[in-house]
Amino acid sequence: KAGVTQTPRYLIKTRGQQVTLSCSPISGHRSVSWYQQTPGQGLQFLFEYFSETQRNKGNFPGRFSGRQFSNSRSEMNVSTLELGDSALYLCASSAGQTSTDTQYFGPGTRLTVL
Amino acid sequence: DQQVKQNSPSLSVQEGRISILNCDYTNSMFDYFLWYKKYPAEGPTFLISISSIKDKNEDGRFTVFLNKSAKHLSLHIVPSQPGDSAVYFCAARKSGSWGKLQFGAGTQVVVTP
Numbered sequence: 001k002a003g004v005t006q007t008p009r010y011l012i013k014t015r016g017q018q019v020t021l022s023c024s025p026i027s028g029h030r031s032v033s034w035y036q037q038t039p040g041q042g043l044q045f046l047f048e049y050f051s052e053t054q055r056n057k058g059n060f061p062g063r064f065s066g067r068q069f070s071n072s073r074s075e076m077n078v079s080t081l082e083l084g085d086s087a088l089y090l091c092a093s094s095a096g097q098t099s100t101d102t103q104y105f106g107p108g109t110r111l112t113v114l
Numbered sequence: 115d116q117q118v119k120q121n122s123p124s125l126s127v128q129e130g131r132i133s134i135l136n137c138d139y140t141n142s143m144f145d146y147f148l149w150y151k152k153y154p155a156e157g158p159t160f161l162i163s164i165s166s167i168k169d170k171n172e173d174g175r176f177t178v179f180l181n182k183s184a185k186h187l188s189l190h191i192v193p194s195q196p197g198d199s200a201v202y203f204c205a206a207r208k209s210g211s212w213g214k215l216q217f218g219a220g221t222q223v224v225v226t227p
Contacts, residue, residue, distance in 0.1 A: 031212060031213045042218075042219050042220065043203065045214050048213035048214055055213065056214040088155075090157050092157075092213070099145065099165075099207075099210075099212075100146055103215060104160060105150070105157035107155075108155070
């Protein structure tokens with residue numbers, strides 16, 4: 001079974017631009033969660049989508065948004081990029097239907113904002 | 115508000131010996147706990163998990179212990195191998211939070227020959 005894939009793996013943007021990151025979950029998984037990892041804040045939860053609906057949301061500004069498609073693939077968008085948005089963005093997938101489901105992570109997208 | 119804490123930022127252990135990683139949490143609503151291992155520039159890799167209805171779970175060289183009254187869990191790796199050198203994250207989830215994990219800050223493990 002193929003794992004979680006994320007594209008692109010690396011991205012360089014300038015302040016003020018917007019960016020879209022993509023995540024393809026493990027086949028059969030309906031839940032996709034997004035996390036941001038920075039040296040200062042560690043791994044922080046952004047949001048989770050299940051069956052095309054946002055089911056959980058973290059404490060990030062509205063510049064961070066996401067969506068999920070009918071095939072469970074998910075995209076994350078960051079508008080008006082700031083220098084502090086430079087981070088490793090990770091997505092994780094799970095079946096999302098029981099309390100003991102395990103989340104499996106993709107390799108991440110390294111975003112650098114100049 | 116850091117609800118999951120890994121107070122040891124680093125751990126050095128000799129090959130073949132036991133590695134013990136600790137994790138404390140403050141939220142009594144957490145009912146599922148996971149350990150992940152991470153190499154630089156890669157995504158976390160799932161290692162082992164434990165539900166709050168258990169106090170121990172074993173999988174090969176990895177054993178996780180949960181002490182609910184102390185809000186403490188630990189990961190034991192026996193025997194430690196050089197390939198175990200990585201950052202280990204403890205994560206916790208509240209009942210009904212589904213895909214929302216809260217992570218500790220991580221512990222860097224170095225296994226020396």
